[in-house]
Amino acid sequence: MIAFIDLQAQQKYLGNSINDAIARVLNHGVFIGGEEVERLELMLASRARVANCISCANGTDALELIMIAEEVGPGDAVFVPSFTFVASGEVVPRTGAKLVLVDVQPDTFVIDPNSLKLAVEDARRAGLHPKIVIAVDLFGLPADYNALAAVARKEGMLLVADAAQSFGGEYNGQPVGCLADYTTTSFFPAKPLGCYGDGGAIFTERADKAEIIRSLCVHGKGTSKYDNVRIGKNSRLDTIQAAILIEKLSIFEEEIEKRRKVAEFYNEVLQDDVSVPVNPNNRKSAWAQYTIKIRNRDVIQKECAELNIPTVVYYNKPLHLQVGYNEALCPRRGLGVSELLATKVLSLPMHPYLTHEDQICIANVLKRAVKNNN
Numbered sequence: 004m005i006a007f008i009d010l011q012a013q014q015k016y017l018g019n020s021i022n023d024a025i026a027r028v029l030n031h032g033v034f035i036g037g038e039e040v041e042r043l044e045l046m047l048a049s050r051a052r053v054a055n056c057i058s059c060a061n062g063t064d065a066l067e068l069i070m071i072a073e074e075v076g077p078g079d080a081v082f083v084p085s086f087t088f089v090a091s092g093e094v095v096p097r098t099g100a101k102l103v104l105v106d107v108q109p110d111t112f113v114i115d116p117n118s119l120k121l122a123v124e125d126a127r128r129a130g131l132h133p134k135i136v137i138a139v140d141l142f143g144l145p146a147d148y149n150a151l152a153a154v155a156r157k158e159g160m161l162l163v164a165d166a167a168q169s170f171g172g173e174y175n176g177q178p179v180g181c182l183a184d185y186t187t188t189s190f191f192p193a194k195p196l197g198c199y200g201d202g203g204a205i206f207t208e209r210a211d212k213a214e215i216i217r218s219l220c221v222h223g224k225g226t227s228k229y230d231n232v233r234i235g236k237n238s239r240l241d242t243i244q245a246a247i248l249i250e251k252l253s254i255f256e257e258e259i260e261k262r263r264k265v266a267e268f269y270n271e272v273l274q275d276d277v278s279v280p281v282n283p284n285n286r287k288s289a290w291a292q293y294t295i296k297i298r299n300r301d302v303i304q305k306e307c308a309e310l311n312i313p314t315v316v317y318y319n320k321p322l323h324l325q326v327g328y329n330e331a332l333c334p335r336r337g338l339g340v341s342e343l344l345a346t347k348v349l350s351l352p353m354h355p356y357l358t359h360e361d362q363i364c365i366a367n368v369l370k371r372a373v374k375n376n377n
């Protein structure tokens with residue numbers, strides 16, 4: 004059976020290094036705040052070419068910590084693409100701010116700067132103060148940061164990159180992590196850079212905000228955990244996860260390259276049969292997912308499954324159609340692209356250890372299923 008994501012193959016490739024790294028933590032016994040955490044943060048900050056990296060408990064907390072540090076609250080509008088994983092938008096309503104949903108581009112799946120402009124107009128008309136736009140690098144492809152920064156600057160908003168799926172990607176030769184005022188990522192096991200549990204990180208150039216976020220992660224600490232200068236949370240990356248991530252970082256570049264090769268093969272063999280993902284040439288995807296668009300998706304998916312080819316629909320319902328999000332503000336023009344994509348997208352098995360034979364098998368089964376159903 005072909006795996007959709009194969010973490011065991013990665014573990015095998017790393018040999019004993021992960022076990023050894025975990026054993027070192029068991030020996031020194033500092034399970035929270037051990038030296039591996041700081042070492043990892045420095046490695047990540049250097050890779051992302053930013054001054055500050057703050058690790059935290061998961062990618063959702065990373066976004067929430069920014070909302071708290073920026074004092075987002077009632078009367079503010081926070082803009083998020085509707086076609087995304089729920090966590091991107093989840094952090095907004097609880098602050099009291101209005102979640103404003105924005106449409107995405109049909110070819111790249113990422114937030115559409117023109118839709119953002121219109122959504123800002125709508126938000127102002129509703130009496131809201133545009134505060135933050137959270138761009139999401141869906142499936143690993145960086146959003147159009149130059150265009151988004153121009154809108155954000157003009158409207159006096161901060162730009163946040165939800166890079167849970169795109170750490171390792173690039174935009175105009177710059178690494179993900181330094182493309183926005185704040186960047187967040189997730190180390191959930193299935194992400195391109197995943198640990199063996201939950202984990203996340205925030206990247207920013209702003210030293211003052213970095214210090215506030217560090218404090219928020221540990222109960223709003225001042226000089227110590229028992230000196231509480233603000234209302235915080237408990238959101239830390241534990242030492243064992245940091246130790247695991249340090250080992251995985253050593254092969255990360257190589258893994259991204261292997262993912263890129265898989266994507267290139269898929270593009271080449273599938274482009275005549277299905278709508279393959281579009282990557283503008285100023286961007287490098289981290290290839291968290293390889294996602295095609297097809298008609299009659301559900302039968303095609305079923306036929307692939309019958310022949311042991313796993314595929315997944317990310318995501319079958321945009322945020323504005325989710326019951327929990329019926330109070331979000333939707334632009335007057337609607338969110339038609341998000342709705343259409345939700346009916347057509349299908350993600351194929353994607354990981355660095357997918358063998359050439361498996362890639363061929365996946366492509367053949369898919370091509371046959373498409374022919375049978377179109």
Ligand SMILES: *Cc1c(COP(=O)(O)O)cnc(C)c1O
Nearest residue numbers: 061062063088090091167189191
């Ligand atoms: C996974 C993911 C998150 C949340 O990360 P967690 O670590 O699971 O909290 C946020 N946004 C996007 C786009 C994601 O894919």
